[in-house]
Amino acid sequence: MNKNSTGSHIPVLITEVIDLLQLQKGSSALDCTLGMAGHAQAMAQQVGPTGAIYGLEVDARNLELIAQVLKENPTIHPIHTNFEDIVTVGERIHKERGRLDAILMDLGLSSMHVDEAERGFSFLREGPLDMRFDQRQELTAGEIVNTYPVDSLIHIFKVYGDEPFAQRIAYNLVEYRKHSRFKNTRELAAFVSAVVASRNAYYHKRAFTDGIWPDKERDRFELWAQRRKRHPATRVFQALRIATNRELEVLESGLRGALEILSPGGRIAVISYHSHEDRLVKNIFKEGKLDKSLHLITKKPIIPTPEEVEENPRARSAKLRVAEKNQQN
Ligand SMILES: C[S@@+](CC[C@H](N)C(=O)[O-])C[C@H]1O[C@@H](n2cnc3c(N)ncnc32)[C@H](O)[C@@H]1O
Numbered sequence: 298m299n300k301n302s303t304g305s306h307i308p309v310l311i312t313e314v315i316d317l318l319q320l321q322k323g324s325s326a327l328d329c330t331l332g333m334a335g336h337a338q339a340m341a342q343q344v345g346p347t348g349a350i351y352g353l354e355v356d357a358r359n360l361e362l363i364a365q366v367l368k369e370n371p372t373i374h375p376i377h378t379n380f381e382d383i384v385t386v387g388e389r390i391h392k393e394r395g396r397l398d399a400i401l402m403d404l405g406l407s408s409m410h411v412d413e414a415e416r417g418f419s420f421l422r423e424g425p426l427d428m429r430f431d432q433r434q435e436l437t438a439g440e441i442v443n444t445y446p447v448d449s450l451i452h453i454f455k456v457y458g459d460e461p462f463a464q465r466i467a468y469n470l471v472e473y474r475k476h477s478r479f480k481n482t483r484e485l486a487a488f489v490s491a492v493v494a495s496r497n498a499y500y501h502k503r504a505f506t507d508g509i510w511p512d513k514e515r516d517r518f519e520l521w522a523q524r525r526k527r528h529p530a531t532r533v534f535q536a537l538r539i540a541t542n543r544e545l546e547v548l549e550s551g552l553r554g555a556l557e558i559l560s561p562g563g564r565i566a567v568i569s570y571h572s573h574e575d576r577l578v579k580n581i582f583k584e585g586k587l588d589k590s591l592h593l594i595t596k597k598p599i600i601p602t603p604e605e606v607e608e609n610p611r612a613r614s615a616k617l618r619v620a621e622k623n624q625q626n
Contacts, residue, residue, distance in 0.1 A: 306408040307609040308335030309568055310617045313599050315339050317619045318399045318564050323347040325394040327387075327558075329380040329551065330354070332407040334363045334373060340401070341372045348372055351390055355379045355431045362409060379431065380551040387558025396560040403568045404548065406430070406538065408611060418538060420486035420530040421523070426479060428541045438537040442479045447471045457545070457573065458536030466492050466533060469505045476508035482534075487515045489530040490522035535571065545573060552581050556590070559622045564594065566619045575616045582620045594619040 308314075314336060320326060320343035328337045331352035340350050350373045354360050360367075360375055367375055376386060380402065390397050410418045410430075417427035417438060426439030441453070447467050454463035469492045470479075479485050491504065491514070504510040522529050539545065555565055569575040575598060585591030598616035606613045 306333040306335060307611070308333075308339070309403065309609065309612040309615045310599065310601055310605070311336060311339055313617055314401060314566050314568070315343060317594055317617075318343075318401065318566055320344050320348070320399055324398040325349045325390060325396060326351070326399040326401070327383075327390060327397060327555075328352045329383065329400065329402045329555070330404060331363070331373075331375060332359060332403065333409065334366050334370070336401055336403060337373050338366065338370055340399075341370050344372060346372060349374060349390075349394055351376060351386065353378055353380050353383075353386065356410075357432065358413075359407060359409060379547065381547050381554075383551050383554035384558060387554070390558070396563075397558055398560060398563045400555045400559055400563070400565040401568075402548075402551070402555070402566070404544070404574055405570045414482075417482055418534070420482055420528055420534050423481055423483040425481060426485060426537075428538045430542050434542075436541060438541045439479065441537060441540055442470065442485060443474055453536050453540045454533055456536075457539040458532035459572070460532040460536060462493050465501075469501050472501075473505040473508075473510075483519070484515075486522065486528070486530040486534070487519045489533050490528075491515070491518040493529040494518060494521060539573075545577060548574060548577055549581070552578065556581070556585060556622065561622050561624045564619060564621045566617060568615050568617050570614045570616075575618070578618050582618060585620060590623055591620045592623055594621055 320340060322345040324344045325348060326340050326344065328340065328350055331337055331354040334352065337350050337352045344350065352373050352375050354375060354377060357377055360377055367373055387397060406418060410416050414422035414424040417424040426437060426442055428438035450467035450470060451463050454460040454466055460466065466489055473488060495501065559565055567578045569578055582591060582593055586593055595618050598618050601612040601615055
């Protein structure tokens with residue numbers, strides 16, 4: 298296990314992040330996505346006892362899981378909030394520390410989210426259709442699946458999941474739910490697998506429009522899906538998670554806020570895991586380059602080495618971009 302990993306979560310691109318953030322003894326930094334505090338612990342080592350790492354985490358359960366780590370690392374100051382509130386957090390940091398030298402965002406979910414079936418993030422484990430990072434929020438993935446109109450579902454599957462069968466899945470889903478609500482992750486994963494696997498419109502009509510879908514048929518598609526290299530429900534689950542947590546909207550406002558609160562000369566590093574996130578980061582950094590408020594440290598995103606991907610398959614889609622805030626701003 299990587300030396301900074303907690304439980305089964307291994308921090309991604311950690312050497313590159315630490316190298317490029319250039320933290321000094323006594324620096325102040327903000328980790329916007331504390332998770333299992335893998336990156337935060339490595340950052341804490343860099344800044345030493347006179348430095349400070351503020352760590353934001355929207356999921357109270359994750360903060361509970363790292364209670365011991367936080368006890369052992371008093372330089373890490375956890376804050377239970379969404380990084381959408383970054384400007385307020387920045388005001389606090391500037392008041393307490395006078396400057397903010399570095400910001401990290403390591404987007405998406407932690408391995409703990411996937412491991413705990415009851416959070417509803419995994420298509421391989423039976424759980425409720427929840428997918429909320431923040432349990433205080435009302436909207437769940439179940440609400441989206443069971444109530445959103447067909448056009449919104451197509452948009453979500455297509456835009457947030459790059460799902461090539463977005464229309465077919467959305468139309469059949471709306472037919473299916475006329476007979477029964479989607480109750481759990483397993484039922485949704487089997488349904489998506491069946492829609493993707495069978496191009497036969499007659500099959501779809503019987504199974505989903507007429508509501509005749511025997512359990513043994515569901516089991517057959519479940520088995521078929523599990524044997525595939527990539528589960529056919531992967532994209533739909535990713536899309537629903539992004540929609541449930543408004544991840545792209547939150548990233549855009551969080552990133553713009555981060556660039557406001559970062560001190561001149563300070564660096565920001567963002568690790569993203571899918572193309573829409575990366576494009577958003579790339580464009581916002583590019584705007585900063587054009588108006589001369591930012592200097593791009595990474596011209597192209599840094600990706601993990603094959604060795605890192607072998608040790609931690611979750612890292613395979615990671616892209617790291619780093620920028621420095623110019624002095625004149
Ligand atoms: C990929 S994990 C971070 C892992 C962390 N870097 C580590 O090394 O352990 C992302 C974490 O950020 C949290 N998160 C996601 N979106 C967030 C947001 N908008 N505000 C605050 N935390 C968020 C998730 O709950 C998750 O724990």
